[in-house]
Amino acid sequence: MAVEVTGPLHERYDEILSERALELIGLLHRELNQRRLALLERRRARVEEIAAGGSLGFLAETAAVREDPDWRVAAPAPGLVDRRVEITGPTDRKMTINALNSGAKVWLADHEDANTPLWENVVGGQLNLLDAITRSIDFTSEAGKAYTLKPDDELATIVVRPRGWHLPEKHILVDGERTSGALVDFALYLVASGQRQLDRGQGPYFYLPKMESHLEARLWNDAFVLAQDFLGIPRGTIRATVLIETFPAAFEMEEILYELREHSAGLNAGRWDFMFSVIKTYRTRGADFQLPDRNSVTMTVPFMRAYTELLVRTCHQRGAHAIGGMAAFIPSKDPAVNEQAFAKVEADKRREAGDGFDGSWVAHPGMVDTCRRVFDEVLGDEPNQLGKLREDVQVTADQLLDVAATPGEVTEAGLRNNISVAVQYLTAWLEGTGAVGIFNLMEDAATAEISRSQIWQWRQNAVVLDTGRTVTTELVTELADEEIAKLDGDPARYQAARETFLEVAIADEYADFLTLPAYERMP
Ligand SMILES: CC(=O)SCCNC(=O)CCNC(=O)[C@H](O)C(C)(C)COP(=O)(O)OP(=O)(O)OC[C@H]1O[C@@H](n2cnc3c(N)ncnc32)[C@H](O)[C@@H]1OP(=O)(O)O
Ligand SMILES: O=CC(=O)O
Numbered sequence: 001m002a003v004e005v006t007g008p009l010h011e012r013y014d015e016i017l018s019e020r021a022l023e024l025i026g027l028l029h030r031e032l033n034q035r036r037l038a039l040l041e042r043r044r045a046r047v048e049e050i051a052a053g054g055s056l057g058f059l060a061e062t063a064a065v066r067e068d069p070d071w072r073v074a075a076p077a078p079g080l081v082d083r084r085v086e087i088t089g090p091t092d093r094k095m096t097i098n099a100l101n102s103g104a105k106v107w108l109a110d111h112e113d114a115n116t117p118l119w120e121n122v123v124g125g126q127l128n129l130l131d132a133i134t135r136s137i138d139f140t141s142e143a144g145k146a147y148t149l150k151p152d153d154e155l156a157t158i159v160v161r162p163r164g165w166h167l168p169e170k171h172i173l174v175d176g177e178r179t180s181g182a183l184v185d186f187a188l189y190l191v192a193s194g195q196r197q198l199d200r201g202q203g204p205y206f207y208l209p210k211m212e213s214h215l216e217a218r219l220w221n222d223a224f225v226l227a228q229d230f231l232g233i234p235r236g237t238i239r240a241t242v243l244i245e246t247f248p249a250a251f252e253m254e255e256i257l258y259e260l261r262e263h264s265a266g267l268n269a270g271r272w273d274f275m276f277s278v279i280k281t282y283r284t285r286g287a288d289f290q291l292p293d294r295n296s297v298t299m300t301v302p303f304m305r306a307y308t309e310l311l312v313r314t315c316h317q318r319g320a321h322a323i324g325g326m327a328a329f330i331p332s333k334d335p336a337v338n339e340q341a342f343a344k345v346e347a348d349k350r351r352e353a354g355d356g357f358d359g360s361w362v363a364h365p366g367m368v369d370t371c372r373r374v375f376d377e378v379l380g381d382e383p384n385q386l387g388k389l390r391e392d393v394q395v396t397a398d399q400l401l402d403v404a405a406t407p408g409e410v411t412e413a414g415l416r417n418n419i420s421v422a423v424q425y426l427t428a429w430l431e432g433t434g435a436v437g438i439f440n441l442m443e444d445a446a447t448a449e450i451s452r453s454q455i456w457q458w459r460q461n462a463v464v465l466d467t468g469r470t471v472t473t474e475l476v477t478e479l480a481d482e483e484i485a486k487l488d489g490d491p492a493r494y495q496a497a498r499e500t501f502l503e504v505a506i507a508d509e510y511a512d513f514l515t516l517p518a519y520e521r522m523p
């Protein structure tokens with residue numbers, strides 16, 4: 001059986017779904033898919049061990065990698081030396097132009113947390129990237145506003161984030177099997193745009209999400225080697241920054257860098273998925289691993305400090321960039337809210353720059369200047385802080401695991417907020433939009449995962465709220481209906497999201513990712 005495309009073929013889709021791209025997808029699938037599925041199974045086995053009383057920790061079998069002082073990752077590639085401000089966002093046409101023009105050094109072109117893997121987004125996003133790279137992109141809004149790219153030297157470097165290892169792609173089959181969304185996004189970009197990026201003096205660069213172990217990093221590295229050999233481009237051409245955004249990966253940062261060292265462009269502290277993963281991994285272990293209301297878990301609580309400090313030290317010891325995470329505040333039309341949002345983003349970036357991060361993320365073009373100004377002050381004339389080795393940092397496994405030291409309470413307002421955010425986000429996601437502003441915050445797949453996972457854990461732990469009510473299936477269902485009634489428009493619009501929400505927030509069997517059942521509801 002061959003490689004089959006079952007999704008509709010719209011105008012120009014043949015430029016992305018080329019024979020060569022499909023051939024590469026076939027090769028990657030046949031060589032790597034069994035390993036991918038086995039690694040996903042391994043994730044489940046680890047959660048079961050933890051549920052039975054086990055614990056995460058640094059690995060004995062990889063001690064030699066951590067103890068060898070001599071290895072380093074590859075030197076930074078062109079366009080990735082100075083990464084003081086990185087903007088993230090989906091790859092629709094208007095946002096592609098806005099992000100590239102934003103003044104950020106890097107644009108994380110997102111096919112992951114900020115994207116719904118609707119077929120039209122999967123292929124259409126790649127077309128927009130191709131047009132951006134060939135400088136042929138433009139856009140006119142319904143109101144007649146025209147968008148074009150600024151001159152080359154003012155544009156951000158493109159770094160594409162493919163889907164995580166867990167998501168399938170149902171519109172491309174190999175030998176009758178669904179393919180991996182991660183490998184599809186990777187291969188489509190590499191074949192359509194990789195050489196063009198090299199011709200422009202940069203390269204095919206990626207951000208790799210949601211990995212849980214160094215073995216998953218090895219799988220990516222093997223995909224890179226296979227793809228480079230297939231295309232006849234030198235090994236090490238592809239570069240990848242790995243998001244350390246799962247609890248297990250925090251114990252394998254050094255090993256992840258090592259596996260990818262020839263292709264590595266550093267690590268990023270993906271705080272939102274990290275928080276989701278903490279809840280998910282220890283969800284049945286009672287109060288010691290229970291977090292309070294989502295909005296009260298800041299980056300300065302002990303386990304978050306431990307994780308980010310260790311990340312900077314690990315990266316800089318190995319010559320790799322350490323990139324900070326996303327403050328979810330976005331500009332608001334309300335001046336008081338706006339002032340607070342900017343103050344919070346500034347404080348967040350100031351902490352990161354002071355800790356030694358080489359740059360950080362913003363969710364909105366309006367935040368680029370704030371982040372740049374803060375990093376400018378700390379970097380001076382240097383493009384990064386790779387020389388700041390942070391030898392003062394010593395982080396133990398116990399510090400990484402100290403979730404219990406997080407202050408804060410679980411309130412009914414927090415529960416209602418989680419319900420409303422999750423339902424509103426799922427509604428947008430099912431309609432094809434993967435990032436939205438809700439209650440003055442950026443919400444995406446990672447933040448929605450926190451909301452629904454907290455509810456699952458609070459119900460599991462029968463938490464008593466500040467109002468004296470206990471979190472039960474009945475209470476969550478009742479509050480969901482109350483919160484949906486407050487939303488604008490026809491309540492019928494929220495029905496599919498309500499059903500998906502209840503499935504992922506209170507069903508006895510915990511769904512590994514909310515996007516998995518949601519994807520099955522999509523065409
Ligand atoms: C946990 C994580 O993984 S974080 C990374 C993943 N998440 C993201 O990337 C989210 C990125 N941010 C966004 O998608 C958006 O900022 C949103 C959805 C939160 C808010 O977007 P909007 O509601 O359009 O905000 P707003 O109306 O203030 O936008 C003003 C302008 O900025 C543009 N804009 C806003 N955010 C972005 C962005 N991230 N990239 C490019 N352009 C952007 C808008 O398109 C709009 O353009 P226009 O004036 O030309 O029409
Ligand atoms: O991808 C980033 C995160 O915080 O999650």
Ligand SMILES: [Mg+2]
Pocket residue numbers: 113209210243245270272273446
């Ligand atoms: Mg994430």
